Every structure is written in C-alpha cells, then in structure tokens.
Amino acid sequence: MRDFAPGSVHPALxxxxxxxxxxxxERGGGRAYRLTERGxxxxxxxxxxxxxxxxxxxxxxxxxxxxxxxxxxxxxxxGKVEAVKGVDFEVRPGEVFGFLGPNGAGKTTTISMLCTxxxxxxxxxxxxxxxVVRERDEVRRNIGLVxxxxxxxxYLTAEQNLRFHAELYGVPKQLVADRIRQVxxxxxxxxxxxAKVMTFSGGMKRRLEIARGLLHSPRVLFLDExxxxxxxxxxxxxxxxxxxxxxKEDITIFMTTHYMDEAEYCDRIAIIDHGEIVVIDxxxxxxxxxxxxxxxxxxxxxxxxxxxxxxxxGIEAAxxxxxxxxxxxxxxxxxxxxxxxxxxxxxSVSVSRPSLDDVFMSYTGSTIRDAESxxxxxxxxxxxxx
Amino acid sequence: MAADVANVRIPxxxxxxDLRAIKVVLHREMLRFLSDRTxxxxxxIQPVLWLFVMGxxxxxxxSGSIPGVDFRTFMYPGMISMTVIMTAMFSAGSIVWDxxxxxxxxxxxxxxxxxxxxxxxxxxxxVVACGQGLIILAMAGLVGVPYSxxxxxxxxxxxxxxxxxxxxxGVTLAARMRNMxxxxxxxxxxxxxxxxxxxxxxxxxxxxxxxxxxxxxNPLTYAVDPMRQAVFAHLDIPPQVNAVLNPGVEWFGxxxxxxxxxxxxxxxxxxLLGIAVAQFKRAD
Numbered sequence: 219m220r221d222f223a224p225g226s227v228h229p230a231l232x233x234x235x236x237x238x239x240x241x242x243x244e245r246g247g248g249r250a251y252r253l254t255e256r257g258x259x260x261x262x263x264x265x266x267x268x269x270x271x272x273x274x275x276x277x278x279x280x281x282x283x284x285x286x287x288x289x290x291x292x293x294x295x296x297g298k299v300e301a302v303k304g305v306d307f308e309v310r311p312g313e314v315f316g317f318l319g320p321n322g323a324g325k326t327t328t329i330s331m332l333c334t335x336x337x338x339x340x341x342x343x344x345x346x347x348x349x350v351v352r353e354r355d356e357v358r359r360n361i362g363l364v365x366x367x368x369x370x371x372x373y374l375t376a377e378q379n380l381r382f383h384a385e386l387y388g389v390p391k392q393l394v395a396d397r398i399r400q401v402x403x404x405x406x407x408x409x410x411x412x413a414k415v416m417t418f419s420g421g422m423k424r425r426l427e428i429a430r431g432l433l434h435s436p437r438v439l440f441l442d443e444x445x446x447x448x449x450x451x452x453x454x455x456x457x458x459x460x461x462x463x464x465x466k467e468d469i470t471i472f473m474t475t476h477y478m479d480e481a482e483y484c485d486r487i488a489i490i491d492h493g494e495i496v497v498i499d500x501x502x503x504x505x506x507x508x509x510x511x512x513x514x515x516x517x518x519x520x521x522x523x524x525x526x527x528x529x530x531x532g533i534e535a536a537x538x539x540x541x542x543x544x545x546x547x548x549x550x551x552x553x554x555x556x557x558x559x560x561x562x563x564x565x566s567v568s569v570s571r572p573s574l575d576d577v578f579m580s581y582t583g584s585t586i587r588d589a590e591s592x593x594x595x596x597x598x599x600x601x602x603x604x
Numbered sequence: 605m606a607a608d609v610a611n612v613r614i615p616x617x618x619x620x621x622d623l624r625a626i627k628v629v630l631h632r633e634m635l636r637f638l639s640d641r642t643x644x645x646x647x648x649i650q651p652v653l654w655l656f657v658m659g660x661x662x663x664x665x666x667s668g669s670i671p672g673v674d675f676r677t678f679m680y681p682g683m684i685s686m687t688v689i690m691t692a693m694f695s696a697g698s699i700v701w702d703x704x705x706x707x708x709x710x711x712x713x714x715x716x717x718x719x720x721x722x723x724x725x726x727x728x729x730x731v732v733a734c735g736q737g738l739i740i741l742a743m744a745g746l747v748g749v750p751y752s753x754x755x756x757x758x759x760x761x762x763x764x765x766x767x768x769x770x771x772x773x774g775v776t777l778a779a780r781m782r783n784m785x786x787x788x789x790x791x792x793x794x795x796x797x798x799x800x801x802x803x804x805x806x807x808x809x810x811x812x813x814x815x816x817x818x819x820x821x822n823p824l825t826y827a828v829d830p831m832r833q834a835v836f837a838h839l840d841i842p843p844q845v846n847a848v849l850n851p852g853v854e855w856f857g858x859x860x861x862x863x864x865x866x867x868x869x870x871x872x873x874x875x876l877l878g879i880a881v882a883q884f885k886r887a888d
Contacts, residue, residue, distance in 0.1 A: 358713055388614050390612065
C-alpha cells in the first residue's frame with residue numbers, strides 16, 4: 219500500500235496523462251489538481267477491474283488466483299424501477315471489499331442477488347467460482363451472510379441458534395461443538411451461550427450473527443450494513459472482530475455500508491449511487507485522486523460568500539451540511555489569503571484532509587448525507603442559489 | 605481453546621443432509637410452540653368452551669331426539685379436529701412470521717432443498733397439533749368416551765394426517781404472504797366455512813341437498829368423519845341414533861369407507877405439499 223502526499227497527482231491519473239489523455243487541469247497556484255469531467259469518466263472507467271487494466275490497481279494481490287466474486291453487467295429491475303443498473307466488479311480472494319453508498323443505492327439488492335435470494339434481471343455473477351443462478355447450492359455452501367436486520371430466534375439460546383445453523387448447513391456432527399465454541403469465543407459470547415437471545419443487546423445480537431455466519435467456514439462472508447443502528451463503541455468492537463477474523467480465517471469479506479469511516483477499513487471500495495458503480499479503488503487511492511483539502515466556512519451570508527469565492531479565487535463552492543464547502547490544494551496556506559481577500563466576515567473555518575466524504579462528493583456531486591436526505595438537499599441547494 | 609477446527613468443510617448435499625434439515629426445522633417448530641404458553645392456552649380454551657359450554661347448552665335442547673347419547677360425546681371428535689386444525693394453521697402462519705422477522709431468509713440461503721424446509725414445517729405443524737390434540741384426548745372420559753388404547757392410537761394417527769394436510773394448506777397460503785394480518789384474515793375466511801361444513805359442529809344427516817353437496821366437496825369432512833367413526837365404534841349407541849349422528853359420507857349412494865377418506869386426505873396433503881415446495885423454489 220502506498221501513500222500519496224495530498225496534492226500530488228495520483229499515479230493512476232499521471233499514467234493516463236502520460237498516455238495522452240488529459241484528465242485534469244492545474245488550477246489555483248500549481249498544487250490544486252482538478253478532475254475534468256472527461257478525466258473523471260476515464261478514471262472511473264479505468265478504475266473498474268473488469269475493464270481489464272490490471273496495472274491500475276495499487277496493490278494487486280493477483281497471482282492468478284480465482285476471484286472470490288465476479289460480477290458482469292448485473293442488473294435488477296422491479297417493475298419500472300431499476301434498482302441495480304448493470305454493475306461490473308471483481309472481488310479478490312482475501313480482501314475486504316466494501317460497497318459504499320447512500321440508502322437506496324442498490325447495495326442490498328446486489329448482495330441479495332449474490333446470495334441467491336433474488337434472481338438477477340440481467341447479467342451474470344459468480345461467487346467462489348459458482349454461478350449464482352445455475353449453481354445456487356454450491357454458492358450457498360460457500361457463503362456466510364449477516365443480514366441487515368437480525369434473523370435470530372429470540373426464544374432460543376445463543377448456542378441453540380448456532381446449533382440449528384450447523385444442522386441446516388450440514389456441518390459434520392463431530393465438528394459442531396468445537397466450531398460453535400470457536401466462533402463464539404471469537405466474538406466473546408461464549409460465556410453467554412446459555413442465555414436466551416431475546417435478552418441480548420443489539421450489539422451482542424450482531425456479534426452472534428457474525429459468529430453464525432462464520433460457523434460453516436464460508437469462503438465469502440457477506441455483511442449487509444453490519445453496524446447499522448449500533449452505538450459507536452459497539453461499532454468499533456464489531457470492526458475489531460472483523461479485523462481479527464481476516465487474520466484468523468482464510469476468508470473474503472464483502473460488505474455494504476453507508477458510513478464513511480467504516481469504508482476506511484476496506485481494502486477496496488466501490489462507490490455506488492443510483493444503482494451504478496461510480497468508481498472502485500482503495501480508499502487511499504481514492505483520496506489521493508481527489509488530492510485536495512476540504513475547507514468549510516461559516517459566514518454571515520453563504521450565498522454572497524460563494525459568489526465572492528468564485529470572483530476572487532476562481533473556486534467553485536457549495537453549501538454542504540450547512541457550511542460553505544470547497545476544495546483547495548493546501549488548506550493551511552489558503553486560509554490566511556481567504557481572510558485577507560474574501561471581503562466578508564467569516565465566523566468559523568475548518569480545514570480537513572481529503573476524506574472519503576470528499577471522494578464521494580467528488581464522484582457523485584453530493585455528500586452521502588445529502589444523498590440520503592433528498593429533500594433537505596434540495597432545500598440547501600435552493601438556499602445556496604439565492 | 606478449540607483452535608484446530610478452523611476450517612469446516614461441508615460435504616455435498618445428500619439425503620442425509622436434507623433429513624438433518626427436516627429435523628432441525630421440525631425441532632425449531634416444537635421449541636417455538638413450547639416457548640409460547642399463551643398461544644398454547646388460547647388454542648385449548650376454544651374447544652373446551654365449545655365442548656363444555658356450547659355442548660352442554662345445546663345438549664339440553666337436543667337430548668330428546670338423541671336418546672342415550674350425550675351431545676358432547678357427539679361433539680368430541682369435532683372438537684379434536686377443530687383444535688388440530690387451528691393449531692396446524694397457526695404453525696403454518698409462522699412462515700409469515702419467519703419471513704417478517706427474517707429467519708426464513710436464514711433458511712433460504714442455507715444449502716438445503718426447499719422441499720426439506722417445507723416438509724420440516726409441515727411435520728412440525730403436525731407434531732405440534734398432535735401435542736395439542738393429546739390434551740383433548742385426555743378429556744375423553746369427561747364426555748363418556750372410553751380410554752381404549754386402540755381408539756386413542758387411531759385418533760392420534762388420524763389427527764396427525766389431518767394436521768399435516770392442514771399445515772400444508774396453510775404453508776401454501778403463507779408462501780407468498782408478507783404480513784401476519786393478511787394471512788390470518790385469509791385463514792379465517794378459508795377455515796371457518798370449511799369447519800362449519802365438515803360435520804365438526806353438527807351432524808351431516810338429513811341436511812338440505814345444497815348444504816349436503818357443500819359438505820361432500822369439503823375436504824375437511826373427510827378428515828373429521830374418520831375420527832367420528834372411530835369414536836362411535838367404541839360407543840354403545842342405538843342404531844337409529846347412530847344413523848342421525850354418524851351418517852358417514854356417501855357418494856351417489858355409496859358409503860365411502862374410512863380408508864378411502866383417509867387416502868383422500870393424504871392425497872390432498874401431498875398435492876398441497878408439492879405446490880408449497882414449488883412456490884418456495886421460485887426466487888424473487
């Protein structure tokens with residue numbers, strides 16, 4: 219894994235430039251590197267593994283191993299609604315692959331198709347080398363699934379829940395007891411094995427479900443929003459278990475999330491919006507591709523501030539999360555100029571390194587929170603235009 | 605620490621695995637039933653009310669026309685079937701519950717045949733219903749039915765068959781349903797008329813012809829009649845009263861034997877089972 223200094227040109231982009239594809243332009247004093255629309259299209263096209271340029275991946279685990287998940291043109295329509303509009307991607311064995319997108323972007327539908335619960339309308343997908351439509355049983359034997367909402371039996375004990383799962387999956391009888399103990403210890407629930415699940419907290423239930431998903435040693439573990447609705451402490455505990463799991467078991471993890479901070483844990487993420495994959499890459503590479511610091515300011519008149527930023531600095535700003543937001547190459551150096559030249563009173567200012575929020579914004583044109591609260595977004599835009 | 609079993613290898617699917625799956629679905633059904641005391645109680649109160657309150661009340665009214673027989677004795681096999689039917693239907697309804705609360709998905713992503721899940725469910729419904737029926741069997745003495753082992757075993761077997769078929773019916777209904785209210789609404793609509801027309805509540809002799817036709821085409825009739833035949837075979841009743849209370853079922857003047865009736869119930873059950881499995885095989 220390589221790190222890039224903020225502001226430097228992402229090697230992937232550089233390579234495209236070297237090939238004679240102008241993907242970006244220098245703006246505002248040399249270090250700001252802005253993706254042009256065309257460049258963005260090139261990048262997202264290139265960044266998709268299926269389009270067949272293996273060099274573009276920053277850490278290719280390659281070596282000819284069969285991919286854990288291969289998806290080609292996968293599509294699902296419900297009536298007139300296109301939930302998933304033909305996505306292509308590949309998940310490599312052993313990686314943690316994240317699907318990042320707002321609610322309703324098509325994450326759960328995709329996962330349901332990969333897990334054989336929903337039939338695709340078009341395209342194809344294989345998991346652990348087996349086709350999800352033609353070889354359902356083979357796929358089912360090789361996957362573990364943790365659903366978005368708990369699917370445990372509250373009136374049964376934790377151990378009984380796992381035992382039933384073992385029976386359902388045909389885990390060899392002589393291994394069942396040991397394996398149950400092993401997975402329960404992994405999520406630190408062994409001492410609660412005889413408690414009824416209805417007495418468990420939300421976090422404990424989720425941990426038990428992860429243990430259950432692992433019970434039959436799946437090759438691919440699907441986690442659909444594994445930490446949604448949990449408090450931050452429990453969320454980080456769950457991530458602790460997932461990380462431990464990666465080292466302990468030979469497993470590929472495919473997860474969906476709409477939490478940016480969780481996407482950071484993934485080796486690679488696919489940003490999905492309105493049923494389409496916008497870009498796929500490692501979080502570092504994605505952040506580097508944005509290459510700029512994010513500056514948010516609060517002013518007395520946001521609309522005026524946006525106009526002033528455009529006139530004086532040539533910067534396009536917009537209101538996001540209630541603050542005037544824009545990107546510059548070097549935030550710390552820009553702030554003194556901002557105060558000196560903006561000509562408006564600034565109440566507060568914050569500068570942040572490129573985060574996945576910025577990546578999301580740069581590729582989809584809105585923050586993930588804006589994307590989720592559609593009406594609020596419109597209102598903010600209206601406010602910004604005034 | 606049991607650290608040496610890190611990788612479980614699941615063997616390919618076979619009959620053994622499907623049998624294990626049937627067993628676990630059945631086991632879960634039983635545990636769920638046992639954990640829900642309220643449901644158990646409410647399922648029992650209904651037939652007891654019918655038997656001892658309605659039966660006693662109506663009994664005083666009709667005692668003149670059926671000399672030598674307690675009306676409650678007549679109602680007894682009907683009430684067994686009613687208990688069994690209600691319990692079986694509720695068991696089937698649990699599929700909707702499982703769907704609503706996600707456990708159905710846990711079963712559906714498992715590498716087992718859909719058939720195993722449905723058969724497990726139906727067996728579960730049948731076993732649970734028989735458990736409930738056993739309690740009614742225990743009350744036999746209170747309504748003048750002898751505790752003969754042969755009779756008890758026959759009734760138990762017939763109960764099982766009826767319950768299996770009804771659960772299969774319920775599962776077929778429930779296969780595509782998304783919420784409990786719809787299911788129970790539909791269940792009431794389907795089960796109530798079938799129950800009324802089955803001979804569980806009143807004798808099927810001397811009915812107006814339109815009603816008679818309806819009772820003959822009602823599949824439940826063929827589940828209730830064998831139980832009544834079995835009970836009445838162990839009672840000492842004057843033939844003219846027997847003819848009124850236990851007329852059996854006739855097809856164009858041919859008295860349908862109990863064996864055929866049971867075979868018919870089994871056939872309907874198998875057909876419904878097939879439909880239910882087919883419905884679960886279809887993915888969304």
